[in-house]
Amino acid sequence: MLGKYIRLIVAILIIISSVILFIYGFVGWGVLAVIISLLFVLFQFKNEMNLLAFSFIRKNKFAMAEKILLKVKHPENMMKSQEAYYYYLLGLTQAQTHQLNLAEKSLKKALSTGLRLNSDQAMAKLSLAGFYLSKRNKKLAKVHLMDAKKLDKQKMLTPQIREVENMMKRI
Incomplete structure (x- = not known):
């Protein structure tokens, strides 16, 4: 502390x-x-590891970002907002490196810890909806998709939301 x-x-x-x-x-x-x-x-x-990982994510170097984030020994010692974004960034990198179970846990932890921005919450919910669709759990996917729609007030994720809805129709 x-x-x-x-x-x-x-x-x-x-x-x-x-x-x-x-x-x-x-x-x-x-x-x-x-x-x-x-x-x-x-x-x-602003935690420097989060900032460094975010810069690698912007450059599409997800493996490097994950490596940097995994160097953090005790993320629970960060401020709550930093901890939430740590888990959010970790979940995004794990999703891109096809570690879906770990990504799901990280994104749930980020949402429960408290992401500040609605757009980040919407992205996390949309990712969770995609994970649940891949597991054939249409009910949970629909819940997270509806939450993502409500949180996406700037309509930045509209194409991705439509894509997940189309995938949902096929299942």
């Missing part, structure tokens, strides 16, 4: 040292110290 706050303590100490540097006339070093402290504060709210 203490690990969550170490970055903030370090950032406060660096801010104090930057004030001292400004007082003694070392403005350049003071500005550098402020920038470094801002990085510590940024990484308090």
